[in-house]
Amino acid sequence: MTDQALSAHQTVPSKPTSASRTTLSHIMTAHDTNLLGTVHGGVIMKLVDDAAGAVAGRHSGGPAVTASMDEMVFLEPVRVGDLVHVRAQVNWTGRSSMEVGVRVMAERWNESTPATQVGSAYLVFAAVDAEGKPRPVPQVVPGTERDKRRYQEAQIRRTHRLARRRAIKELRDKRAAEGIGD
Numbered sequence: 060m061t062d063q064a065l066s067a068h069q070t071v072p073s074k075p076t077s078a079s080r081t082t083l084s085h086i087m088t089a090h091d092t093n094l095l096g097t098v099h100g101g102v103i104m105k106l107v108d109d110a111a112g113a114v115a116g117r118h119s120g121g122p123a124v125t126a127s128m129d130e131m132v133f134l135e136p137v138r139v140g141d142l143v144h145v146r147a148q149v150n151w152t153g154r155s156s157m158e159v160g161v162r163v164m165a166e167r168w169n170e171s172t173p174a175t176q177v178g179s180a181y182l183v184f185a186a187v188d189a190e191g192k193p194r195p196v197p198q199v200v201p202g203t204e205r206d207k208r209r210y211q212e213a214q215i216r217r218t219h220r221l222a223r224r225r226a227i228k229e230l231r232d233k234r235a236a237e238g239i240g241d
């Protein structure tokens with residue numbers, strides 16, 4: 060990020076978690092199935108990315124792109140006729156990046172039984188300007204104790220992502236320096 064963008068970062072007003080929290084709901088149909096007859100994981104991942112993208116755009120007040128998606132967990136199969144609710148919120152913000160946490164719930168479309176959790180994921184979005192360059196984001200202010208816990212957990216994931224990336228780069232650089240190919 061440029062020095063100009065960094066100084067702008069300090070003046071972008073912060074926003075509460077609740078300002079951008081969003082739920083996207085969708086009924087699963089026969090078009091969404093895999094060869095086993097249950098809903099394709101990629102269909103759920105698309106909904107997760109859509110909901111997280113809406114949250115990142117709302118929080119940052121403009122375009123934001125998916126930088127990474129990790130810890131996508133599928134807990135239960137999703138079936139045709141399930142009404143799927145994808146709940147997303149900004150867990151943490153850096154300078155230009157935001158971690159968005161997503162919880163996927165499902166309930167039968169025509170029954171009044173409670174929805175159960177079928178999946179979850181964490182995505183990192185980068186807010187970008189018209190040239191696609193990272194731009195500063197408002198700092199997120201966690202409102203509830205749950206939001207505060209999610210903020211702290213997101214910081215742990217951020218530390219691990221950076222450490223993993225650094226360690227892999229160091230290993231590759233070392234192998235390259237030793238003349239070892241892929």
Ligand SMILES: CC(C)(COP(=O)(O)OP(=O)(O)OC[C@H]1O[C@@H](n2cnc3c(N)ncnc32)[C@H](O)[C@@H]1OP(=O)(O)O)[C@@H](O)C(=O)NCCC(=O)NCCS
Pocket residue numbers: 060124125126127152153154155156157183184185187191192193220
């Ligand atoms: C994401 C992107 C904007 C980052 O650009 P960059 O030039 O590497 O910029 P930076 O290194 O300054 O990274 C910007 C921020 O994103 C974060 N980031 C970048 N890559 C990341 C990754 N793989 N995982 C997690 N965070 C990442 C950085 O930590 C930084 O956060 P911070 O500003 O809060 O400290 C750029 O790689 C891009 O445009 N990727 C394609 C995005 C896209 O098209 N997504 C849709 C896929 S179909």
